[in-house]
Amino acid sequence: MTTGGVAPIIELSGLTVRYGPRTALDDVTLSLPGGAVGLLGPNGAGKSTLIKTLLGLLDAAAGRGSVLGVPLGGDVAALRRRIGYMPEREAVFPGLTGFQATLYAGRLSGMPDADARRRAHEVLLFAGLEEARYRDVGTYSTGMKQRVKLAQALVHDPDLVFLDEPTNGLDPKGRVEMLELIRFIAHEKGIHVLLSSHLLRDVEEVCDRVVVVQGGKVVRHEEIRALAQSHGDAALVRIAGEPAAFRAACEARGLSVLEEKDRDLQVKLTGDGETRPLFEAAVASGVVLRSVRPVRVTLEEALMDVLGAQH
């Protein structure tokens, strides 16, 4: 199967992963065309489990799939030579400097020693660790540890890189810099990126597509722009009268109230952005509309809406 004429880099069909009696991924079917893809969802949604299954670290209880054309459970070693992985947790090779750790990661990925050495210097430079590369990783700050993890994920120049919460623990400046690096490799160097995050803004800044996971299921998969647009616009309405009655009248007309604060309500409009139902709701509920201001639905609100709809 292809997506838009391009062979998918990840294709899953009915993938189910269980931790004992608990189902972590439930019948996931997905086809990702490549580029920069965000994996969004609340903590415990199954994002990390999905990545670990794609890496072959976890076995699927049911279903099948492929990554870069290699079937899950197939030649895992060959696949991992083409994949980079930046784990969510703080993970380092103990007792090594940044350079040694990155070199070691390259060697473990099958690179010859001389090439791994040169690449280790290059990627550490790229990750902004040129000054600190000969320091023990144990002495690094959180931001530096994130950078060295990125360098280790990239040292063997993978075709696809899994980044699990790459901005965890970073200060605002570090976060911006990390996202800049990721955006660069994804958009300028043609490396496919699967970015897992619970932070919507990270995904929004880097990715073209988004996969929303909740409760072990894929609840949405589309282009980021389409996700926001599909949720239409909203209006900030100030009323005089009883908010509960107005809310009920809105909901009766297919409008959902996103937020309510005193007599200010944020109401999501229908797909075409039509405001007429608002006025009808006001008449029906006997309230007066003091003001109606258009509000663009942010991706965050769209996501909350998607996640909320699953409960």
Added chain:
Amino acid sequence: MVIHDRSYSRWKGDRTAPVKGAAVVFEGGVKRGTAIVFRRKIPAIGLILAAFGPFVFFLGLIYFSAYAMAHADQFPRGVVESLKDSELLQVITPSPGWAYTYMFLSQWVFVMVACVLIGSGLIAEDRRANALEMYLSRPITVRQYLLGKLGTIAFFVALVTVIPTAVMILAQLSVSWSVEGETLRLAGLLGRTLVAGAVWVAMPALTILTASSLADRARNAAILWIGVIVMLEFVVSNILREVFNVDAFWLLQIGFNIRQVMNLVLGNDVDLVTTVPVWQSGLVLALWVFVCLRVLRARVKPVEVVA
């Protein structure tokens, strides 16, 4: 002016280097182990002198006595005669008992030191630093990882036991090349030494690696390992033997079982007064190996599942 490219460049090289998998883990482990030993230089040098000093001394004696015999005219007559009559030649002439003494009796302390200093952190420190996920998300299987780690500690244990003993036999072989029958005897001894040495190296290496997999800190793994060894070797076995007066309790001692098997392989008389047959010791060691491998497979996983 741009003096260097800080950007990311694609790499088109080959990711199938000849040295890979377990060999890379082994190489990394040996480098790290060496760094641990040399973290404090003066104690490290003292340790090395104590571990290898006797070997170097006896190696020198082997060559000196061979040279003195071959060039008797260059030495005062009394020196050569006293050399022939002394017990020195017996001490430095390799025999099964000699190999046992050099590999086991004189070196067990250094085996303990190597296990505690280097072996205890091999898996424990990886667990603590979440490095298992880093290893196993690369083209490395659990088996390759364990093989690399086992190879690391086995290398250091062999370095203070089998390797110097084998070098001394080879040295003797090189100076007795022309002596009829001696070459064959020494070659046979070398083979038996290597087999017996493999048993001696494998057991401490495997048990400390297992202890390391059961802890998240090197220190805890070392305490666990020493605790089990001391309890089995010096406390439980002796108490039970005294109370019940049954020789079978010797089997609780790993060291006893290793000695029995080593002596059998080397062709020595078993040095302990016991009625326990060697096959039982072999069986117990095989059981230890089985249990250790099962524990290692259970403890070394890329993903920890918390119920």
